[in-house]
Amino acid sequence: MAEILLEGLVIGESARWHDGRLWCSNWGAQEILAVDASGKREVMARVPTTLPFSIDWLPDGRLLVVSGPEGLLLRQEASGDLVTHADMSSYGGLNEIVVDGRGNVYVNGGCDFQPGEGERPGFILLLTPDGSVRRVADELAFPNGMVITPDNSILIIAESFGGVLTAYDIAGDGSLSNRRVWAPHPGDGMCMDESGAIWTPGWTEQGESACLRIAEGGEILETVPLEHAGFACTLGDGTLYMLTADWHMQESFDANLDRLLSTATGRVLTHDVHIPKAGWP
Template sequence: MAEVLMSGLVIGESARWRNGRLWCSNWGAQEVLAVDASGKCEVMARVPTTLPFSIDWLPDGRLLVTSGPEGLVLRQEPSGDLVVHADLSVYGGLNEIVVDGRGNIYVNGGCDFHPDEDERPGFIVLITPDGAVRRVADELAFPNGMVITPDNSTLVIAESFAQTLTAYDVSADGSLSSRRVWAPHTGDGMVMDADGAIWTPGWADNGPACLRIAEGGEILETVPLKHAGFACTLGDDGTLYMLTADWHMQESFESNLDRLLSDRTGRILTHKAPTPPAGWP
């Protein structure tokens, strides 16, 4: 059973574990938060965008933020200021970001809630450590959370509208190939554990849940949730952190933002998981 660590978020997203704290985006409030095991919260950055925006870090420790609607990847300098790290606006709106163990930055986008029939506008863009940018995957049905295996050999992405976790081989130069189904399940912000399973928000027979999924699709564990899950991550001690909020697929974020800001149903939940995290993020 999940326990409440913190409430009062608008919509928590992009859950990450770093230096003993849970970090996340607080959509609607334009904040990047860090939360410790007691629920004490600190605002680490204020992001001048609406939503979505997601986070990860460069190898040197500087925070990266996707400024989704603007198509920008921002970088936080030691002063705390956010500057443009990469302008990807030519590709369209952005969503999630993950940085692998070699410093390659993967950013996805093209998230259309109402695509034309049979259209999959989603993509993944690679930013290499030397700053080169290229598109490395296309035709994704609402790309969402991503994880990369500890050996940097495989990237798994949630195609939410295809209800599929999709895997790619990662080459030495960061290119993606050999697209395949990793598991026939939907997903959002997710994390890989030391056994190679993936935790991701999803749906059980009786409602929203956080699922632990093995490659191939077997559900290893289910944590029921009261509200929709947006992201999850694992702490070093094996604690599973889950971000939820009272939002429904038939709603649009933009038209319901006033309600979301007023109600602040976003919560951080915890649950003891069997193994700690592995890979990236």
């Protein structure tokens, strides 16, 4: 069963394990947090945006922040200030990010948070180390969390409205091809372990919120029940960290932001695991 490490977040997202701590975005509070094993939280950056915003790091250790509504990729300087790393606003709103082991940055977006939009306008952008940006995938039904295998050869993305985890082969130049269903399950912010399985928030066959460990092809290997909706998870130091909040898919974030701010139901939950993290992020 999951244990509560920290309460009082608005909505925690973009869970990452970095420098021995859990990092995450605290949507609604405009904060990027680092949380240690005792549950002590530290504000590492403040992001002047609404939501979504998500995080990862360049190979040199500099923090990147996706400022979603503005279509900007920000970079944190040594001073702590956030500056524009890449302006992607011409492509539309952005959501999640993953940086691979070669310094290629993948950012997705193109969908809002309305589950009934019924279209597949989502995309993945590639920002290469030389600073060029190009679109490398289209027709995604709300692109969400992404992982890349340790050898930098496969990118897997959650299509939250499509109800699938979708895989692409990664070419030497970072291009994506050979689109296919990796597993017939929805997902959100996710991570991979050394066995090649993926942990992601989702739902049981009975429709109950849970964090699932999924094998390629769709077999559910482990299930961690959750009281509230799960938004993201990551692995670190023998622990699965899960971010949850009392929010429902039929709700609008914008319309309910005041309630989410006042109730602050966001939590960081933990669960012991035995297989370490692998891949990116």
